[in-house]
Amino acid sequence: MVTITDVAQAAGVSKNTVSRYLNQRGYISDKTRAAIQAAIDELHYQPNQIARSLYTHKTNLIGLVIPDVEHPFFSAITAQIEDELDARGYKMILCNTLHSSKKERKYLDLLIANKVDGIIIGSHSIDINYSDIDAPIVALDRNLSEDIPVVAADHAKGGEIAADAFIEHGCHKVIQLVSSGYVKTPSSKRHEVFTKRMCEAGVTCIVQELQLNQFEFQTYLKTADEILDSYPGLDGVFSADPVTAAIQRQALARGMRIPDDIFMFGYDGTFLAEAVFPPLPTVAQPYDQIAKTVVDVLMKKINGEKLEKMSYIIPISGRNMTAVSN
Amino acid sequence: MVTITDVAQAAGVSKNTVSRYLNQRGYISDKTRAAIQAAIDELHYQPNQIARSLYTHKTNLIGLVIPDVEHPFFSAITAQIEDELDARGYKMILCNTLHSSKKERKYLDLLIANKVDGIIIGSHSIDINYSDIDAPIVALDRNLSEDIPVVAADHAKGGEIAADAFIEHGCHKVIQLVSSGYVKTPSSKRHEVFTKRMCEAGVTCIVQELQLNQFEFQTYLKTADEILDSYPGLDGVFSADPVTAAIQRQALARGMRIPDDIFMFGYDGTFLAEAVFPPLPTVAQPYDQIAKTVVDVLMKKINGEKLEKMSYIIPISGRNMTAVSN
Numbered sequence: 001m002v003t004i005t006d007v008a009q010a011a012g013v014s015k016n017t018v019s020r021y022l023n024q025r026g027y028i029s030d031k032t033r034a035a036i037q038a039a040i041d042e043l044h045y046q047p048n049q050i051a052r053s054l055y056t057h058k059t060n061l062i063g064l065v066i067p068d069v070e071h072p073f074f075s076a077i078t079a080q081i082e083d084e085l086d087a088r089g090y091k092m093i094l095c096n097t098l099h100s101s102k103k104e105r106k107y108l109d110l111l112i113a114n115k116v117d118g119i120i121i122g123s124h125s126i127d128i129n130y131s132d133i134d135a136p137i138v139a140l141d142r143n144l145s146e147d148i149p150v151v152a153a154d155h156a157k158g159g160e161i162a163a164d165a166f167i168e169h170g171c172h173k174v175i176q177l178v179s180s181g182y183v184k185t186p187s188s189k190r191h192e193v194f195t196k197r198m199c200e201a202g203v204t205c206i207v208q209e210l211q212l213n214q215f216e217f218q219t220y221l222k223t224a225d226e227i228l229d230s231y232p233g234l235d236g237v238f239s240a241d242p243v244t245a246a247i248q249r250q251a252l253a254r255g256m257r258i259p260d261d262i263f264m265f266g267y268d269g270t271f272l273a274e275a276v277f278p279p280l281p282t283v284a285q286p287y288d289q290i291a292k293t294v295v296d297v298l299m300k301k302i303n304g305e306k307l308e309k310m311s312y313i314i315p316i317s318g319r320n321m322t323a324v325s326n
Numbered sequence: 327m328v329t330i331t332d333v334a335q336a337a338g339v340s341k342n343t344v345s346r347y348l349n350q351r352g353y354i355s356d357k358t359r360a361a362i363q364a365a366i367d368e369l370h371y372q373p374n375q376i377a378r379s380l381y382t383h384k385t386n387l388i389g390l391v392i393p394d395v396e397h398p399f400f401s402a403i404t405a406q407i408e409d410e411l412d413a414r415g416y417k418m419i420l421c422n423t424l425h426s427s428k429k430e431r432k433y434l435d436l437l438i439a440n441k442v443d444g445i446i447i448g449s450h451s452i453d454i455n456y457s458d459i460d461a462p463i464v465a466l467d468r469n470l471s472e473d474i475p476v477v478a479a480d481h482a483k484g485g486e487i488a489a490d491a492f493i494e495h496g497c498h499k500v501i502q503l504v505s506s507g508y509v510k511t512p513s514s515k516r517h518e519v520f521t522k523r524m525c526e527a528g529v530t531c532i533v534q535e536l537q538l539n540q541f542e543f544q545t546y547l548k549t550a551d552e553i554l555d556s557y558p559g560l561d562g563v564f565s566a567d568p569v570t571a572a573i574q575r576q577a578l579a580r581g582m583r584i585p586d587d588i589f590m591f592g593y594d595g596t597f598l599a600e601a602v603f604p605p606l607p608t609v610a611q612p613y614d615q616i617a618k619t620v621v622d623v624l625m626k627k628i629n630g631e632k633l634e635k636m637s638y639i640i641p642i643s644g645r646n647m648t649a650v651s652n
Contacts (some may be wrong), residue, residue: 046435046438046439061387061419064420068405069395069401069404069405069408070398070401070402070405070597072396072398072401075395075396075398075401076396078395078420078422079394079395079396079422079424082395082420082421082422083422086421086429091419091421091436092419092420093387093417093418093419093420094390094404094408094418094419094420095408095412095417096405096408096409098405103412109372110417112372113372217597217600217601218600221600242597242601245601245602246601248603249600249601249602249603249605252603253603271396271543271568272598272601274543274544274547274575275543275568275571275572275575275598275601275602276571276575276601276602276603277574277575277578277579277602277603279575
């Protein structure tokens with residue numbers, strides 16, 4: 001095992017100087033820095049990370065709290081956030097809250113116990129007073145509290161793009177499946193804008209809530225059958241990609257033609273929109289830009305920098321729109 | 327901030343006794359244990375985790391190294407492993423190696439630097455000599471080295487189930503898309519068994535390798551078109567769910583009927599097999615059992631227990647098999 005003494009010897013400096021270099025403390029000349037780093041590289045010296053953490057009060061760990069990594073929106077954003085954190089020297093602890101509402105609370109406790117340097121929260125827990133927590137937190141597509149910055153796609157624009165597609169397609173009776181209104185999220189904007197625009201165009205717009213934290217595909221298929229049974233004459237469906245895909249599958253199983261009999265429109269722009277046939281027109285979230293912004297804002301909070309705003313809106317656009325005009 | 331002194335006072339014991347309780351060191355009577363825990367609960371005492379780690383040499387962190395969390399096989403297994411680790415008091419650091427082959431090496435360095443207690447590796451890196459690492463590692467569906475235990479589904483049985491489905495359906499010319507042979511994985515068993523069984527039944531079986539670590543859906547669609555162009559008279563496709571779904575989509579776009587013109591069979595039993603229409607017959611991996619076994623074996627390694635074997639095979643079965651007989 002290579003020790004700090006070995007590094008000091010190889011670099012021709014004192015142990016104390018190596019220690020100051022590792023902990024970024026006090027003045028060290030560029031020449032000495034280079035010598036120490038060369039010794040570290042040559043000897044493959046691994047500082048004892050736990051001891052270092054105790055001194056620096058940093059763990060280089062970030063918690064990512066999401067409801068379900070199996071949902072293609074969350075798996076896509078998780079991959080991008082992990083990449084962004086890795087590029088900045090941080091590791092990501094993944095917390096999937098779906099099967100335990102207590103997990104989010106446990107993560108906040110970790111933050112308080114100095115086990116992570118910051119948390120990104122994209123989950124749905126609602127029984128926590130986030131304002132009480134004096135630590136670096138960024139909200140991903142969720143409104144947690146007024147003093148926690150939130151990063152989300154431009155969902156108002158998303159609702160507009162979708163509504164225009166249904167209107168252009170000539171739909172008369174459209175259903176919109178929305179997440180539970182129990183939790184306030186920035187994406188509720190898309191539902192508001194969509195409903196308003198459809199009303200103005202004289203299109204019947206049915207709004208139905210999905211159950212809270214419901215991400216099982218088999219449940220979507222059941223919901224799909226209920227909807228197709230309940231609303232004769234329905235000629236349009238708007239929801240997140242997995243829900244729209246489930247309804248499309250059940251409509252096809254009933255011999256309905258898509259988009260001629262019923263127009264399907266997704267949301268999120270996940271790979272699922274490309275995997276089904278016909279591919280779903282959808283509103284694509286720019287996962288890379290969302291992830292980059294989330295991590296940028298979190299780094300500012302960790303470094304104690306002042307944020308210029310509390311809400312970061314990322315532009316979005318439609319995809320697979322060729323199917324729109326009938 | 328609640329300190330160890332507050333806990334000691336509330337429990338009516340010495341600071342040293344509380345410290346021994348926290349570090350699970352020396353004898354403490356059940357009554358004293360109960361009193362200390364009650365004081366901890368009542369005061370919401372948070373031990374300084376970093377200081378504790380320094381003493382216990384434990385971080386309660388496990389690294390999960392996978393190529394791509396967006397791939398539905400990996401997102402499903404990631405969700406289950408996180409649940410299993412959480413139930414045992416461990417947090418999971420997620421490492422997505424897709425965009426950087428150096429990441430896996432970095433994770434092994436973390437393990438060596440005592441920053442994680444163990445690693446689960448389901449990734450494809452191949453330039454590492456894993457036997458050199460004297461630390462708790464379990465391989466997920468990958469053969470890393472002879473002295474690292476591996477957990478995988480019964481892929482030989484999987485190949486058999488799939489081959490029988492093509493034979494029963496009456497296929498004559500089938501293509502099997504396999505992962506790059508550059509990396510040895512337990513799932514290569516399914517390809518061996520499948521090819522052998524098809525040959526014995528007199529079915530033409532074309533085998534084509536996919537590029538290494540290729541998980542982009544758009545690339546699958548391109549591959550799909552190349553295959554449909556290259557092999558006239560092809561009447562069967564066998565690959566992982568996302569690849570099969572991509573080929574099914576492009577076949578449908580060409581007006582081919584499924585399964586009448588071309589029989590599609592997936593592998594892994596992800597939600598994608600249910601999302602497309604017609605749903606894909608597939609071989610379903612039991613994600614919960616795989617995750618449980620991976621974590622059980624890792625815990626044994628962490629606790630220094632002897633393993634009874636180095637290979638753990640989990641049973642699998644077919645799903646959506648009604649489409650099989652034509």
